[in-house]
Amino acid sequence: MDPGRIEELIRIYRDGLLDDTIPFWVRHGVDRQHGGFLTFLDRDGTVFGTDKPVWLQGRFVWVFSRLYNEVERRQEWLDLARHGSDFLLANCFDADGRMFFLVTRDGTPLRKRRYLFSECFAAMGLAEFARASGDDEIRRRAIEVYDLMLHYHKTPGLLPPKDIPGVRPMKAHAMPMILIVTSQIMRQVDDRPIYRQTIDESIYQILEHFSKPELGALLESVGPNGEFIDTPEGRRITPGHGLESAWFIMEEGRYRGDRELSLRALPMLEWSLERGWDQEHGGLLYFVDVKGLPCVQYEWDMKLWWPHTEALYATLLAYHLTQDETWAAWYERVHDYAFGHFPDAEYGEWYGYLHRDGTVSHRLKGNCWKGLFHLPRAQLMCWKLLEEMRPAGWA
Amino acid sequence: MDPGRIEELIRIYRDGLLDDTIPFWVRHGVDRQHGGFLTFLDRDGTVFGTDKPVWLQGRFVWVFSRLYNEVERRQEWLDLARHGSDFLLANCFDADGRMFFLVTRDGTPLRKRRYLFSECFAAMGLAEFARASGDDEIRRRAIEVYDLMLHYHKTPGLLPPKDIPGVRPMKAHAMPMILIVTSQIMRQVDDRPIYRQTIDESIYQILEHFSKPELGALLESVGPNGEFIDTPEGRRITPGHGLESAWFIMEEGRYRGDRELSLRALPMLEWSLERGWDQEHGGLLYFVDVKGLPCVQYEWDMKLWWPHTEALYATLLAYHLTQDETWAAWYERVHDYAFGHFPDAEYGEWYGYLHRDGTVSHRLKGNCWKGLFHLPRAQLMCWKLLEEMRPAGWA
Numbered sequence: 001m002d003p004g005r006i007e008e009l010i011r012i013y014r015d016g017l018l019d020d021t022i023p024f025w026v027r028h029g030v031d032r033q034h035g036g037f038l039t040f041l042d043r044d045g046t047v048f049g050t051d052k053p054v055w056l057q058g059r060f061v062w063v064f065s066r067l068y069n070e071v072e073r074r075q076e077w078l079d080l081a082r083h084g085s086d087f088l089l090a091n092c093f094d095a096d097g098r099m100f101f102l103v104t105r106d107g108t109p110l111r112k113r114r115y116l117f118s119e120c121f122a123a124m125g126l127a128e129f130a131r132a133s134g135d136d137e138i139r140r141r142a143i144e145v146y147d148l149m150l151h152y153h154k155t156p157g158l159l160p161p162k163d164i165p166g167v168r169p170m171k172a173h174a175m176p177m178i179l180i181v182t183s184q185i186m187r188q189v190d191d192r193p194i195y196r197q198t199i200d201e202s203i204y205q206i207l208e209h210f211s212k213p214e215l216g217a218l219l220e221s222v223g224p225n226g227e228f229i230d231t232p233e234g235r236r237i238t239p240g241h242g243l244e245s246a247w248f249i250m251e252e253g254r255y256r257g258d259r260e261l262s263l264r265a266l267p268m269l270e271w272s273l274e275r276g277w278d279q280e281h282g283g284l285l286y287f288v289d290v291k292g293l294p295c296v297q298y299e300w301d302m303k304l305w306w307p308h309t310e311a312l313y314a315t316l317l318a319y320h321l322t323q324d325e326t327w328a329a330w331y332e333r334v335h336d337y338a339f340g341h342f343p344d345a346e347y348g349e350w351y352g353y354l355h356r357d358g359t360v361s362h363r364l365k366g367n368c369w370k371g372l373f374h375l376p377r378a379q380l381m382c383w384k385l386l387e388e389m390r391p392a393g394w395a
Numbered sequence: 396m397d398p399g400r401i402e403e404l405i406r407i408y409r410d411g412l413l414d415d416t417i418p419f420w421v422r423h424g425v426d427r428q429h430g431g432f433l434t435f436l437d438r439d440g441t442v443f444g445t446d447k448p449v450w451l452q453g454r455f456v457w458v459f460s461r462l463y464n465e466v467e468r469r470q471e472w473l474d475l476a477r478h479g480s481d482f483l484l485a486n487c488f489d490a491d492g493r494m495f496f497l498v499t500r501d502g503t504p505l506r507k508r509r510y511l512f513s514e515c516f517a518a519m520g521l522a523e524f525a526r527a528s529g530d531d532e533i534r535r536r537a538i539e540v541y542d543l544m545l546h547y548h549k550t551p552g553l554l555p556p557k558d559i560p561g562v563r564p565m566k567a568h569a570m571p572m573i574l575i576v577t578s579q580i581m582r583q584v585d586d587r588p589i590y591r592q593t594i595d596e597s598i599y600q601i602l603e604h605f606s607k608p609e610l611g612a613l614l615e616s617v618g619p620n621g622e623f624i625d626t627p628e629g630r631r632i633t634p635g636h637g638l639e640s641a642w643f644i645m646e647e648g649r650y651r652g653d654r655e656l657s658l659r660a661l662p663m664l665e666w667s668l669e670r671g672w673d674q675e676h677g678g679l680l681y682f683v684d685v686k687g688l689p690c691v692q693y694e695w696d697m698k699l700w701w702p703h704t705e706a707l708y709a710t711l712l713a714y715h716l717t718q719d720e721t722w723a724a725w726y727e728r729v730h731d732y733a734f735g736h737f738p739d740a741e742y743g744e745w746y747g748y749l750h751r752d753g754t755v756s757h758r759l760k761g762n763c764w765k766g767l768f769h770l771p772r773a774q775l776m777c778w779k780l781l782e783e784m785r786p787a788g789w790a
Binding site: 040042043048049050051100104108109110111112162163164167168231232293294295296298299300301302353355356357359361362363364367368 | 435437438443444445446495499503504505506507557558559562563626627688689690691693694695696697748750751752754756757758759762763
């Protein structure tokens with residue numbers, strides 16, 4: 001990648017983040033009346049739903065705090081992080097310490113789910129905000145929700161089961177995946193060994209149980225000891241999740257100065273790209289069956305924004321770590337597709353959902369899942385990595 | 396509609412049913428080893444998943460029994476109905492009398508859900524099979540599951556709530572909708588007044604609570620007394636469900652000799668078609684927001700087979716009842732789209748899922764929802780209605 005391209009990409013990511021993504025959400029998504037963030041935004045930012053998804057409250061807090069920690073000490077960002085943190089702490093916790101999935105605009109709980117993702121995103125947001133603010137009470141709450149989340153995750157039977165227990169036990173890749181990144185964020189403000197242990201266990205599971213070199217795939221669901229389960233659910237690959245795990249593990253190797261660890265993520269990166277890339281229309285498919293059999297999910301062949309933002313950072317990091325031009329070529333291929341299809345030239349920010357052929361299927365900019373997270377995270381991390389990639393003495 | 400067209404359509408539906416749809420499923424979907432029906436079928440009928448969705452077990456039993464009752468006393472159909480009924484009774488009921496949602500190939504329960512649709516389809520299947528077989532024990536079981544279903548439906552708190560209770564109480568149109576058709580099938584073998592009462596109550600709810608003439612729409616979810624709830628969920632229209640309710644009510648009017656009742660279904664038929672029809676690509680959208688705001692579901696703009704099969708019968712029946720050419724024009728429009736897009740010329744049967752532009756998104760022929768039901772029901776009912784529509788003295 002030549003120095004001119006690196007500078008060009010830095011501008012694209014930095015300006016996209018600071019002049020487009022963040023302003024769009026600050027302008028349209030901050031609920032000055034009831035606190036927290038509104039995420040059901042139409043193409044032009046008009047609010048079309050006022051319920052507040054708890055995942056996204058935590059994610060917004062993480063993004064504003066991270067900007068404050070990594071870009072500049074802008075008071076507005078710290079204030080917005082506190083704005084979200086206040087809402088999260090006041091309204092999103094149930095009496096048992098677990099969190100809700102959805103609350104009304106004024107913070108009345110609407111829905112609680114059996115999964116622990118609300119808790120993971122809250123832990124991330126609160127930990128990053130504790131780092132930004134130095135607020136020890138926030139730090140204490142981050143640790144509390146992380147520990148409770150881990151307790152629920154590791155104690156069989158505490159979470160209500162989705163299926164009849166015992167018949168076809170399965171575990172999902174999404175959980176070790178998110179535990180890595182959550183623990184990586186937590187250890188910025190807490191030095192207990194639990195984070196390292198959790199990351200080690202999660203990487204072990206991903207590499208030994210979910211990765212299937214003989215199939216050339218990272219599976220989304222396997223048996224308790226990594227058994228391949230030959231059902232539509234067991235055969236399902238989620239390329240976007242494979243891409244996330246790949247860069248979480250590469251980052252862990254960077255953090256530990258353990259290059260071998262980083263390189264162990266490369267097969268799952270390659271599988272996710274090779275398996276996920278749509279040879280016909282370009283872009284990454286949402287789900288793929290490992291045997292090429294039909295996927296049952298309605299959305300299997302849609303192009304979602306987030307696997308593409310994850311692929312941008314994962315391929316760029318792989319290239320940076322290996323200097324292997326294969327990854328640069330993958331990076332450019334993903335870049336062309338993503339920037340050619342997702343940005344909304346008229347109203348800013350990115351569309352989230354395209355049909356298989358790349359036409360826009362949902363004009364909305366936010367919903368229960370899309371908010372301020374995958375896009376700004378990739379913009380920030382690509383920008384900062386590209387700065388590292390500048391030739392020595394450059395700029 | 397001229398007599399030649401009527402004869403042509405009779406051939407299309409009758410031959411499609413007897414020479415394509417039924418043989419496809421008899422050839423590929425009957426599990427001779429473990430009983431019941433396999434529904435995860437690839438385009439050519441290859442089995443790609445062996446779990447058995449309970450909804451579909453009941454629906455298959457209904458179809459084979461109905462064919463026996465309405466087309467001809469073919470022993471094969473009666474045997475296949477018993478084949479499904481045996482599996483249903485042996486494997487699909489929980490100890491509390493409620494039913495599972497999914498069982499394994501050998502009948503081990505995998506998943507139970509909070510909704511009562513498994514029970515409704517089982518009641519339909521068993522009642523129709525009791526009519527076909529004259530088996531009094533089957534009749535007793537049909538009544539038992541119907542009564543239990545109604546008890547759960549009408550007793551607040553018996554079913555685990557999806558959301559935190561009390562915050563935003565809503566009721567769904569799908570339930571009164573399915574109660575009409577289930578009760579219509581039950582009363583073929585049981586003369587208790589409960590069926591008439593349930594149908595009256597359901598029609599009242601659909602006309603007074605879910606129909607919104609001022610919005611020109613039948614809503615899918617409203618408050619307990621029909622309150623419009625201005626959220627994405629409350630604004631959602633499901634045209635396919637509106638079409639089903641429309642013809643269930645038209646049929647109820649026919650059964651009672653109450654023409655006024657039948658005609659009361661016409662506005663919801665018109666709304667469903669006008670709201671649901673895709674002006675750009677043709678075909679019926681799966682979900683529409685009543686205010687034209689974004690729908691959040693991934694599949695909102697997909698074209699599914701079943702709203703189209705429901706539209707075929709609903710428009711044909713509306714035309715037959717009113718002789719209004721508007722309905723004939725709608726019928727022909729839906730017919731052109733459906734027969735132009737869904738049938739698989741190479742392997743038979745219909746695709747179930749298309750992208751908005753009409754290209755095939757899922758090559759599969761069956762899954763948890765698509766099996767032997769909407770298509771053969773429409774083929775059978777259109778065929779039989781077209782025979783009624785023959786000019787007097789014709790044929």
